[in-house]
Amino acid sequence: DGGITQSPKYLFRKEGQNVTLSCEQNLNHDAMYWYRQDPGQGLRLIYYSQIVNDFQKGDIAEGYSVSREKKESFPLTVTSAQKNPTAFYLCASSIGDTQEQYFGPGTRLTVT
Amino acid sequence: GQNIDQPTEMTATEGAIVQINCTYQTSGFNGLFWYQQHAGEAPTFLSYNVLDGLEEKGRFSSFLSRSKGYSYLLLKELQMKDSASYLCAPLDSNYQLIWGAGTKLIIKP
Numbered sequence: 001d002g003g004i005t006q007s008p009k010y011l012f013r014k015e016g017q018n019v020t021l022s023c024e025q026n027l028n029h030d031a032m033y034w035y036r037q038d039p040g041q042g043l044r045l046i047y048y049s050q051i052v053n054d055f056q057k058g059d060i061a062e063g064y065s066v067s068r069e070k071k072e073s074f075p076l077t078v079t080s081a082q083k084n085p086t087a088f089y090l091c092a093s094s095i096g097d098t099q100e101q102y103f104g105p106g107t108r109l110t111v112t
Numbered sequence: 113g114q115n116i117d118q119p120t121e122m123t124a125t126e127g128a129i130v131q132i133n134c135t136y137q138t139s140g141f142n143g144l145f146w147y148q149q150h151a152g153e154a155p156t157f158l159s160y161n162v163l164d165g166l167e168e169k170g171r172f173s174s175f176l177s178r179s180k181g182y183s184y185l186l187l188k189e190l191q192m193k194d195s196a197s198y199l200c201a202p203l204d205s206n207y208q209l210i211w212g213a214g215t216k217l218i219i220k221p
Contacts, residue, residue: 042211103154
């Protein structure tokens with residue numbers, strides 16, 4: 001079955017710790033994206049990658065970092081520099097710019 | 113700036129028809145997507161319009177008017193499982209999706 005997986009579904013961390021959220025896809029999609037969703041708000045783009053070993057900052061990249069060493073994988077690290085890290089994080093992939101994005105199930109991160 | 117405007121919440125009755133409107137202002141335009149998102153879950157693709165007019169797909173239809181910066185999603189024969197948020201997302205000149213906050217649709221029996 002082709003799809004996108006994110007793990008874990010729920011993640012709890014103490015303030016000051018870095019945490020890495022995984023995202024894997026076996027759809028053979030070139031483009032991958034990380035979004036953050038807060039209650040009552042639209043999805044906000046953190047980082048995106050259109051090709052292996054290349055990625056661009058989205059609207060809210062500060063406090064986050066990514067890597068794209070393999071086509072299938074696009075992990076997101078939430079660093080201690082991110083002031084309000086508690087949120088629902090969604091990873092997505094697409095064949096190209098004008099194609100629909102397929103989303104993973106999301107990771108709900110809580111930092112206390 | 114870029115802006116998406118959708119009603120925050122709508123209520124409809126099972127079996128009825130509902131229209132969810134979206135107006136947008138973006139830097140350039142390369143089409144508009146509608147997604148459905150059930151509470152606590154990921155968005156799933158519903159439709160994509162790039163030309164003016166109505167696209168029908170089963171119980172769901174989506175309309176676009178580029179000159180008016182306006183789109184709507186029409187849901188027919190509403191079912192309880194249609195209770196969800198509906199996200200309007202135009203694609204700007206950089207091929208980035210600009211996401212609205214979504215319309216929460218509540219279906220009552």
